Amino acid sequence: MEDKIGVFICTGYGIAEALDIEALCKVATDEYNVAYCKTVESCEGAGLKAINEDIKSEGLNKVVIAGISPRQYRENDFPQEIIVEKVAMREHVVWCQPPNDEDTQMMAADYIRMYIVKVQKAEPVEPFQSEETIDKSILVVGGGITGMTAALDTARAGYEVRLVEKSDKLGGWLAKQHMSIPTKPPFRELEDTGIDALLAEIEANPRIKTYTSSYTSKISGAPGLFDVTLSSNGNGTSSEMVDQFRVGSIIQATGWKPTDPRDNLPYGKLDNVILNVDLEAMIKEQGRITRPSDGKEAKNIAFIQCGGSRAKEHHSYCSSICCLNTLKQALYLRGQGDDAKAYIFYEFIRTPGQFEDFYRRVQEDPNIYFTRGEVAEITAGDDGTLQVTAKNTMPGEQIRVKVDLVVLAAGMKPNSADGEMIRALEEAKVTVKEGESDIQRGEAAKKVEELKHHEGTEILNLGYRQGPDLPALEYGFPDSHFICFPYESRRTGIYPAGCVRQPMDGLGSRQDAAGAALKAIQCVEMTSRGEAVHPRAGDKSYPDFFLQKCTQCKRCTEECPFGVLNEDEKGTPLLQATRCRRCGICMGACPERIVSFKDYTVDMVASMIKAVVVPEEYDEKPRILALMCENDAIPALELAGQHRLQYNPFVRIIPVRCLGSVNSVWVTEAISAGYDGVIMIGCKYGDDYQCHFIKGSELADYRGENIREKLQQMSMENERVELHQLQINEYYRIPEIFENFHKEVIEQFGMNPFKGM
Amino acid sequence: MEAARNTLQEKSAHREQGNTPAIPGCFENGQPILVEPDSDFVRRIGRRSGDAFMKCMQCGTCSATCSLSSDVNPFPRKDLAWARWGMKDRLLRDSDIWLCYQCNDCSARCPRSARPGEVLAAIRQECIVNFSAPSFFGRWMQRPQFIPLLLGIPVALLALALLLVGPIEDALGITRSLDGQILFTYSSMFPHWMLNSFFAFFSLLTLIVVISGILRFWRAMKSTIPRERYVNPARGLGASILSTLKTVFIHDNFDQCTIARPRYVSHLCVFFGFLALAAVSLWVITAKINPMVRGDFIYPFGFLSPWKILANLGGIALLTGLVLMMWDRFRNDELVGPGSYFDWSLIATLSMVVVTGFMTEALHYLRLEPHRHLAYFVHLVFAFTVLIYLPYSKLAHLVYRTTALVFAEYTGRTSVGGVNGDNLLQRDTIDAEEQTKAVAK
Ligand code: SF4
Ligand code: SF4
Ligand code: SF4
Ligand code: SF4
Numbered sequence A: 001m002e003d004k005i006g007v008f009i010c011t012g013y014g015i016a017e018a019l020d021i022e023a024l025c026k027v028a029t030d031e032y033n034v035a036y037c038k039t040v041e042s043c044e045g046a047g048l049k050a051i052n053e054d055i056k057s058e059g060l061n062k063v064v065i066a067g068i069s070p071r072q073y074r075e076n077d078f079p080q081e082i083i084v085e086k087v088a089m090r091e092h093v094v095w096c097q098p099p100n101d102e103d104t105q106m107m108a109a110d111y112i113r114m115y116i117v118k119v120q121k122a123e124p125v126e127p128f129q130s131e132e133t134i135d136k137s138i139l140v141v142g143g144g145i146t147g148m149t150a151a152l153d154t155a156r157a158g159y160e161v162r163l164v165e166k167s168d169k170l171g172g173w174l175a176k177q178h179m180s181i182p183t184k185p186p187f188r189e190l191e192d193t194g195i196d197a198l199l200a201e202i203e204a205n206p207r208i209k210t211y212t213s214s215y216t217s218k219i220s221g222a223p224g225l226f227d228v229t230l231s232s233n234g235n236g237t238s239s240e241m242v243d244q245f246r247v248g249s250i251i252q253a254t255g256w257k258p259t260d261p262r263d264n265l266p267y268g269k270l271d272n273v274i275l276n277v278d279l280e281a282m283i284k285e286q287g288r289i290t291r292p293s294d295g296k297e298a299k300n301i302a303f304i305q306c307g308g309s310r311a312k313e314h315h316s317y318c319s320s321i322c323c324l325n326t327l328k329q330a331l332y333l334r335g336q337g338d339d340a341k342a343y344i345f346y347e348f349i350r351t352p353g354q355f356e357d358f359y360r361r362v363q364e365d366p367n368i369y370f371t372r373g374e375v376a377e378i379t380a381g382d383d384g385t386l387q388v389t390a391k392n393t394m395p396g397e398q399i400r401v402k403v404d405l406v407v408l409a410a411g412m413k414p415n416s417a418d419g420e421m422i423r424a425l426e427e428a429k430v431t432v433k434e435g436e437s438d439i440q441r442g443e444a445a446k447k448v449e450e451l452k453h454h455e456g457t458e459i460l461n462l463g464y465r466q467g468p469d470l471p472a473l474e475y476g477f478p479d480s481h482f483i484c485f486p487y488e489s490r491r492t493g494i495y496p497a498g499c500v501r502q503p504m505d506g507l508g509s510r511q512d513a514a515g516a517a518l519k520a521i522q523c524v525e526m527t528s529r530g531e532a533v534h535p536r537a538g539d540k541s542y543p544d545f546f547l548q549k550c551t552q553c554k555r556c557t558e559e560c561p562f563g564v565l566n567e568d569e570k571g572t573p574l575l576q577a578t579r580c581r582r583c584g585i586c587m588g589a590c591p592e593r594i595v596s597f598k599d600y601t602v603d604m605v606a607s608m609i610k611a612v613v614v615p616e617e618y619d620e621k622p623r624i625l626a627l628m629c630e631n632d633a634i635p636a637l638e639l640a641g642q643h644r645l646q647y648n649p650f651v652r653i654i655p656v657r658c659l660g661s662v663n664s665v666w667v668t669e670a671i672s673a674g675y676d677g678v679i680m681i682g683c684k685y686g687d688d689y690q691c692h693f694i695k696g697s698e699l700a701d702y703r704g705e706n707i708r709e710k711l712q713q714m715s716m717e718n719e720r721v722e723l724h725q726l727q728i729n730e731y732y733r734i735p736e737i738f739e740n741f742h743k744e745v746i747e748q749f750g751m752n753p754f755k756g757m
Numbered sequence B: 001m002e003a004a005r006n007t008l009q010e011k012s013a014h015r016e017q018g019n020t021p022a023i024p025g026c027f028e029n030g031q032p033i034l035v036e037p038d039s040d041f042v043r044r045i046g047r048r049s050g051d052a053f054m055k056c057m058q059c060g061t062c063s064a065t066c067s068l069s070s071d072v073n074p075f076p077r078k079d080l081a082w083a084r085w086g087m088k089d090r091l092l093r094d095s096d097i098w099l100c101y102q103c104n105d106c107s108a109r110c111p112r113s114a115r116p117g118e119v120l121a122a123i124r125q126e127c128i129v130n131f132s133a134p135s136f137f138g139r140w141m142q143r144p145q146f147i148p149l150l151l152g153i154p155v156a157l158l159a160l161a162l163l164l165v166g167p168i169e170d171a172l173g174i175t176r177s178l179d180g181q182i183l184f185t186y187s188s189m190f191p192h193w194m195l196n197s198f199f200a201f202f203s204l205l206t207l208i209v210v211i212s213g214i215l216r217f218w219r220a221m222k223s224t225i226p227r228e229r230y231v232n233p234a235r236g237l238g239a240s241i242l243s244t245l246k247t248v249f250i251h252d253n254f255d256q257c258t259i260a261r262p263r264y265v266s267h268l269c270v271f272f273g274f275l276a277l278a279a280v281s282l283w284v285i286t287a288k289i290n291p292m293v294r295g296d297f298i299y300p301f302g303f304l305s306p307w308k309i310l311a312n313l314g315g316i317a318l319l320t321g322l323v324l325m326m327w328d329r330f331r332n333d334e335l336v337g338p339g340s341y342f343d344w345s346l347i348a349t350l351s352m353v354v355v356t357g358f359m360t361e362a363l364h365y366l367r368l369e370p371h372r373h374l375a376y377f378v379h380l381v382f383a384f385t386v387l388i389y390l391p392y393s394k395l396a397h398l399v400y401r402t403t404a405l406v407f408a409e410y411t412g413r414t415s416v417g418g419v420n421g422d423n424l425l426q427r428d429t430i431d432a433e434e435q436t437k438a439v440a441k
Helices: A021-032 A045-059 A091-095 A102-123 A145-156 A172-176 A195-204 A277-285 A322-334 A355-364 A419-435 A438-454 A506-530 A555-559 A587-589 A602-610 A635-642 A664-672 A698-712 A733-747 B002-016 B039-048 B061-067 B075-084 B088-092 B105-109 B116-131 B135-140 B146-167 B168-172 B192-222 B235-252 B261-286 B306-331 B340-364 B371-388 B394-411 B422-441
Strands: A005-010 A036-039 A062-067 A083-087 A138-141 A159-162 A208-211 A213-221 A226-232 A239-247 A249-252 A256-258 A273-275 A300-304 A340-345 A369-372 A373-378 A386-391 A398-401 A405-408 A410-413 A495-496 A566-569 A572-575 A624-629 A651-656 A677-682 A719-726 B031-034 B174-176 B180-186
Touching: A005 A045, A005 A091, A021 A036, A021 A102, A021 A419, A036 A045, A062 A102, A083 A102, A083 A719, A083 B116, A091 A102, A102 A602, A102 A651, A138 A145, A138 A506, A145 A195, A145 A249, A145 A506, A145 B180, A159 A213, A172 A195, A172 A277, A195 A208, A213 A239, A239 B105, A249 A506, A277 A322, A277 A405, A300 A322, A300 A398, A300 A555, A300 B340, A322 A340, A340 A386, A340 A698, A355 A369, A369 B075, A386 A405, A386 B031, A386 B306, A405 B168, A419 A438, A495 A506, A495 A733, A555 A566, A555 A587, A555 B002, A555 B422, A587 A698, A587 B235, A602 A651, A602 A664, A624 A635, A624 A733, A635 A733, A664 A677, A677 A698, A677 A733, A698 A719, A719 A733, B039 B075, B039 B116, B061 B075, B061 B105, B075 B116, B088 B116, B116 B135, B116 B192, B116 B340, B116 B394, B135 B146, B146 B192, B146 B371, B192 B371, B192 B394, B235 B394, B261 B340, B306 B340, B340 B371, B340 B394, B371 B422
Parallel strands: A005 A036, A005 A062, A062 A083, A138 A159, A138 A249, A159 A208, A249 A495, A273 A405, A300 A340, A300 A405, A340 A369, A398 B031, A624 A651, A624 A677, A677 A719
Antiparallel strands: A213 A226, A226 A239, A256 A410, A373 A386, A386 A398, A566 A572, B174 B180
């Protein structure tokens, strides 16, 4: 079909007052020969209606609207098949540049050019439709409080659920509790754990199919199409296949395990020094607390907090539940007689939120004694008692107490596996066998040693090229965009919830389960419509690989942060489209430039770059290309506009899906087109990254090497390309970044000699 | 978090190097003390201080606020920790609890409303019970149900004394006619010699209790600080007593309170009123043996006798002070504290003494029979009550506080007031707060 492009320039919002609208129209009609250029009064209501009428009457199939930012549209009802591009003439030009200025007009004209080129290159987006039907049932791995709640919540919402538990019955830690900390106002008294009701409800729910003593021995496929194989735990070595089925998404609620307490405490050396989990088991089983050494009822107990938590030797995070647990266990003890005494030694008591009320209630008990302090020594007396010496306590520099039992508050470690590490281990093992040189084999052997503790830790057994489990962080918690999207993991359609995600109490776990259930449902629903989930929720485009030209370099399969791409034996990428988040990082990675989206291609952006009119060197009007991430940098730029911050008039901005989608060819294209420099602005990366695609901005930085090489070949200075990390609230830095680049880089190295070539 | 943890560790390291002086009395024979909490003590302190001290989170705001607390001995914070840990022994031996005048600046500032001021008061109460023998008197003083018993004792003793010298009717000027009708006759006053020796005897008993209390208390306090820990080059005992008395007389510690400023005035009135009345009483009781008394000792005094004038002025001061105290407690209980039973019972008894005293005086000058005798009897009962229960009632603070102050001077554990500038600052902010409150009203 012959393209028929219409350009609409909005005259409202102060745009007509600042720009020569007629001249802009001329750019469209004269330079690009578009069918149609018209002004409209606004980007809403009547204005949009007028545009829609024109689309119909003129038979337009591609439309550019120069007005407000696409993020600011309140209505968006254009026909499906029409390609519409919105130019933020107000935010990017009018608000940030002096009105009726020559440079301002040039900027506006350039944007008109860029977006006309963009629509020229764009093709209508068709959502991904799998040949097989998308399954909407949900798999929950782990039958503790989080798993059970998630299963129930999902089932109540009308979805089929498979609940898999490794041990022989559901319940997890909840089933091991004697009682539960208060979960409702006024947060004062212990409660029944509610486990029986929960189990009965699960039993009675026809939508939930429960498997115990089983584990997921294999999960292949992708969201909507996960093929799961369950196997029985067996008796150690042999395990049999239990069932095979397909699910749409997965909730991983595999919970936690206690940490080993600190080494300086005689746990394991003295009988009467036990862990909080041991005490819970004891009272659950025999209804009272006794001394393991002689079975005598315990009257006095010292609780020592942060058994393994918040210590460099173990893990520096707070396990968040052990303080509450100790308060609860102190109340158990107080039930054993009016003279029973509990001493609690802590560094901080942490009772988040409303649990503070529970803490206060426990403080009211005159026979529960709290002090901050460090336990220096635990010694055994001859009558089975222990003496605990603590220093820096509140009642005195050092005090001793005599007790029957010492309870250490063991912290929480997630029951997770680090997929990437497991894969690295496997690869290293292969290299040890097949490595090319002794050095290579030696290095690999070292790596095997280093990663050996990951051996056999698999939980999900995913059939993903990047590893059989979710990628994890330092302490084993699954990686996610913690700041904005904590429920997400780096595997689309797999949602960790509960203590495997972050230490939390039972109440928190229930809430987390509900959150994950909603996420899982959202995932199957959006997948069935061929839409992306977070953060480009609703995006229907997806990457297309022109595999005839693929050189099997494996950059895309390696760099995709979401493990979307599997490989065949030769190393050709196999797209699992429903796993894809549409970040375009593969597009930025591919040296052959064979990855493209219908509405976002390497060629399209390169053409936009080239559409800008670059003035001659003696005009003293440099051009700076700014590639800015759509997630934070572009909204920040709009904020700058809202604050009317003025910035350098020589900058031309192109929004990109992620800095990771920037293909190095764009930079070289820009330089050869005569731009004097390129600025890339993306999200923060590193340990506390804010990159919405986890690794995008980091990869852009890492690929900078590649770009520098190319610049060198063109004998251009490295300094002409800069990368900045920007948080959304740092909008005020934008003018400064542009200005400094102009002053420091362009004025130092001069204008680009390629101009006009 | 890591950083926070490090600074914490640094802090404790800092503490270990001994940069912050040790809280005395936490080591025994070089060993850290073994804490065996007395939970009844915890309960009692709780009950008597408004059941709020469990909420204390050891933030130290109270100690920082208190103008009498020093960096070295940060009360009331540490005392709240000890109290919460049921460390009764340690608390009773701590002179710091007596340095506090319960201005309640700390209670007003406590972010947890733990009422530290009231807690110290409750501990002082415990201290009185503990050191004034026999301790059951002290315990009776704590409970309203013992009022009849406690008042019954002086009534019975006085009545007995009167009976000893003759029928009670004689003393009251009552005779019976032959047909059984009661007639009032004009009779002499209660026999003075009898009353004098009676009061003198019980004063002596009280004195013995007081002295033994002081000695025991002194020894207990001393056991907490080894000689070499005395901070200043210790002053002589005499010098310490002198400077303490000066402090007590001019009330300069009271003067440092900010929130409870009115207390300064009311306590000053009560203090000097009480002193004046005690002096007059002593003069009367000891008249027979007093070499300073020349000529006939005429009692009751005439209205214009200097002693009578002193007594009347004292009575007025005492009454004014007491009324002010009551007013404060009603009006301002958030800041001054509502007052405990212990506290109220002393105010009530002293008020009764003054009121009945003035009544007797008025009836005496009006020559109203036998009312003046009845009133006098009641007055004597209350005066006697004050006297014999002095070591067990709140009045005992006179004894123990003074002793503790002397001890503090003597050992260098003086209550060093905060930096003056600080204090002024506090006062200003509080004034400003009061003003805003007033405006809001
Ligand atoms: S919850 Fe309490 S005991 Fe547990 S790690 Fe945190 S501070 Fe330590
Ligand atoms: S890199 Fe991004 S766009 Fe490419 S396959 Fe992975 S998730 Fe999809
Ligand atoms: S990056 Fe491009 S060339 Fe390399 S494997 Fe992927 S698709 Fe093929
Ligand atoms: S009494 Fe109040 S002000 Fe003093 S330490 Fe406790 S909480 Fe803080």
